Amino acid sequence: MIRRHGLARITAAAVAALMAAAPLPADPAQRIVSVGGSVTEIVYALGQQDRLVARDTTSNHPPEALALPDIGYVRRLSAEGVLSVNPDLILAEDGAGPPEVLELLNETQIPVATVPMGFDRAAVLAKITAVADALGVPEDGAKLAGEVAAAIDTAVAETDLGGKKVLFVLALQGGRVLAGGENTAADGILTLTGAENAVDGFAGYKLLTDEAILTAAPDVILMMDASGTRHISDKDLFAIPAIAATPAARSGAILRMDGMLLLGFSVRTGQAITELSEKLDRIGS
Known part of the structure; x- marks a missing residue:
């Protein structure tokens, strides 16, 4: 039985066996694993959710994402869990891991697109751009980034908390x-x-x-x-x-x-x- 949680210690032979069962990569990718709740939200906002085959535990919005297979917590992934869904692209927040698992996934030659993290307006827009580029929909990404930037600017302009x-x-x-x-x-x-x-x-x-x-x-x-x-x-x-x-x-x-x-x-x-x-x-x- 394939374990979906925790750090997996699997051999190169096991990886090869799992990859042998995988379909040839599509272009553009059609079997995407999303790692990180913010990444998954962006995929859905871009209207590309039909390409998702799995998500991590932190991906709990929108509610429809919960119907996807859960391959574990963003920083405690298992290679077996990820490979079990035969992905042709892994979209992962920067900081996903553990590093040993990401190294093992890189050895399978499945593309891993790292999405930058950050905690301000610019970081949100950079995330959207990175996800959209990885999905091959940069125009949709630019439109979404503009809408999100406007929403943030409006919200900031309306706050007045006096340094609470x-x-x-x-x-x-x-x-x-x-x-x-x-x-x-x-x-x-x-x-x-x-x-x-x-x-x-x-x-x-x-x-x-x-x-x-x-x-x-x-x-x-x-x-x-x-x-x-x-x-x-x-x-x-x-x-x-x-x-x-x-x-x-x-x-x-x-x-x-x-x-x-x-x-x-x-x-x-x-x-x-x-x-x-x-x-x-x-x-x-």
Whole structure:
């Protein structure tokens, strides 16, 4: 049985066997695997979804994408899972992996188009251009990029949050807060909405000390609206004394949004800016 999740250790002979069953590559590609929720959203927005044969776990929008085979989490792919759907093109966000699997896929000579990541307006447009070029529809890409740019510009122009301080909490680990600093999707979307990231001085996601949380003194705490083991309840959040002492906790200013909408930096970024700014405006009124 072919495993679809986790890091796969497969031999060159196994790869050869899987490839022997694959059809000859089409030109243009007609059996595409999309890796990364933002990439999948762009494929659908370009009207090219009929060419998709599989997607990764983060590709949860639009809802129709969920009907496609799931070949695993974007950073924990298995070569077996990808090859099992006989793709003739792999569209992958920069940072997909693990590297060993991508190296193995490159050895199969299946084209792998890497889509650049980034957390601002320019990055969204670059993603759209890269996906459209890989799909052979650059004119459609230029049109979509123009529409998305206009939506982002309109959303940004309509925000007025007065520098409200927001702490983005990605997860709780061992009773500590994993928060988003600079050069993260969380920081990028806060910047576009005109809100202030309550933490600075570090890049990426970092576990905060109690002192750092108290110094940050966020007006609002923002999280993804996750389910299952990834869900962070208010009870779990307020069990951390430093969080309970923040202005956000004292006023009950806790927000949750769909993670892919909030952090995806794809075709819905204008919508994300508008929704987040409206929620932030209401919660402070």
